[in-house]
Amino acid sequence: MKSDPASRRFAPTALMLGNVVTGCAVLAPAGMLPELSSELDISIRTAGLLITFGAITLCIGSPLTAWLTSRIERRMLLTATLALLAVGNIGSALAPDYTSLLAIRLLMLAIGALYTPQAAGTAAIIVPVEKRGSTIAYVFLGWSIAAAVGLPLITFIASRYGWRASYGAIGALGCLSFLLLLWRLPEGLKGTPVDLKTWGEVGRNRTIVLLFAITMLQMSGQFVIFTFMGPLLNKLTDASPDAVGLAFGVYGICGFLGLLIATRIVDTWGPYRTSVLFTSLLLAGIAGWALGAGSFALMILSVAIWGLGFASTNSMQQVRLVAAAPSLAPATVSLNTSVLYVGQAVGSAAGGALFARDLLHTIGFVAAGFVVLALAVVGLTRPRQAVATAAA
Numbered sequence: 001m002k003s004d005p006a007s008r009r010f011a012p013t014a015l016m017l018g019n020v021v022t023g024c025a026v027l028a029p030a031g032m033l034p035e036l037s038s039e040l041d042i043s044i045r046t047a048g049l050l051i052t053f054g055a056i057t058l059c060i061g062s063p064l065t066a067w068l069t070s071r072i073e074r075r076m077l078l079t080a081t082l083a084l085l086a087v088g089n090i091g092s093a094l095a096p097d098y099t100s101l102l103a104i105r106l107l108m109l110a111i112g113a114l115y116t117p118q119a120a121g122t123a124a125i126i127v128p129v130e131k132r133g134s135t136i137a138y139v140f141l142g143w144s145i146a147a148a149v150g151l152p153l154i155t156f157i158a159s160r161y162g163w164r165a166s167y168g169a170i171g172a173l174g175c176l177s178f179l180l181l182l183w184r185l186p187e188g189l190k191g192t193p194v195d196l197k198t199w200g201e202v203g204r205n206r207t208i209v210l211l212f213a214i215t216m217l218q219m220s221g222q223f224v225i226f227t228f229m230g231p232l233l234n235k236l237t238d239a240s241p242d243a244v245g246l247a248f249g250v251y252g253i254c255g256f257l258g259l260l261i262a263t264r265i266v267d268t269w270g271p272y273r274t275s276v277l278f279t280s281l282l283l284a285g286i287a288g289w290a291l292g293a294g295s296f297a298l299m300i301l302s303v304a305i306w307g308l309g310f311a312s313t314n315s316m317q318q319v320r321l322v323a324a325a326p327s328l329a330p331a332t333v334s335l336n337t338s339v340l341y342v343g344q345a346v347g348s349a350a351g352g353a354l355f356a357r358d359l360l361h362t363i364g365f366v367a368a369g370f371v372v373l374a375l376a377v378v379g380l381t382r383p384r385q386a387v388a389t390a391a392a
Contacts, residue, residue, distance in 0.1 A: 216343040
């Protein structure tokens with residue numbers, strides 16, 4: 001295996017930056033729905049289908065590509081994926097109409113689906129066992145940066161220079177990330193092959209199935225609102241594009257802070273209690289949005305509380321899945337990413353249906369309902385040892 005210590009030290013950062021590109025590519029339409037709607041002469045709801053159909057593609061593509069590509073050398077696999085994401089975003093910038101844009105997006109995400117789970121698996125290979133948890137969390141930090149920095153920039157660029165410029169900027173970032181990963185990721189990395197028997201073992205594990213349900217419900221609740229956050233803020237509070245960008249920035253920065261806090265306390269609190277805390281914050285923030293709809297100040301405060309929970313809850317899900325069945329971790333991490341995208345599809349579809357009917361206030365309460373269910377299922381996964389201790 002050709003590598004050096006400096007290369008391995010910087011490799012997790014290269015993998016993390018690839019997640020920034022992936023996150024921006026997946027979330028981009030949410031930051032420019034008004035511009036897409038206006039220039040392509042489509043409704044806000046139709047523009048939102050870029051996220052819904054994209055999420056459906058991702059949820060199918062994530063486990064399928066994990067199975068089909070598990071024997072391919074990781075450096076080749078991940079750099080090729082980033083190259084495709086870069087080309088796909090540049091192609092999106094040149095798309096002549098909505099149909100072409102949707103087709104390019106679905107093709108791009110069908111292959112791009114493999115990046116996040118395979119990057120996490122690769123991170124686990126290149127570091128010592130005792131650093132795997134923190135390194136995987138660090139690689140997932142790229143999604144928080146995409147939300148904290150990427151989405152506000154996408155909104156800013158789209159509102160001033162058009163949605164095509166935003167896609168072009170993501171494509172340029174993808175090219176840079178491709179080169180960095182090609183330079184720093186060691187050669188000769190191969191993960192554990194995933195076979196069909198593995199999926200059967202996952203399906204028979206009750207705890208893992210419940211954890212997947214939590215991921216789906218948490219993400220569904222968030223994307224009922226998140227997909228249409230910009231148009232909702234505009235309609236409910238007359239928020240400008242810059243104010244919408246501020247909301248995305250608050251969401252992402254608080255997500256980053258929440259992840260840092262979760263990483264600090266999880267070793268002493270344990271994954272279950274940490275998961276309960278941050279799912280509760282998620283619920284508090286989304287409920288606050290529902291109750292404060294119409295007041296920009298209250299909605300921004302709610303977004304901040306919600307933001308504290310969004311990245312940390314997903315990180316805790318990864319930690320709990322690995323702990324539940326370490327031998328199945330390559331499959332469960334990949335499937336959890338797929339289930340996450342199922343949640344995005346369900347939430348954005350529900351939010352789109354409500355938005356099209358002008359049920360703007362109802363959207364927040366439906367979102368909160370999903371997270372209430374998620375918190376209830378979290379309770380069902382309480383470790384037996386904790387239950388026995390409480391009874392004693």
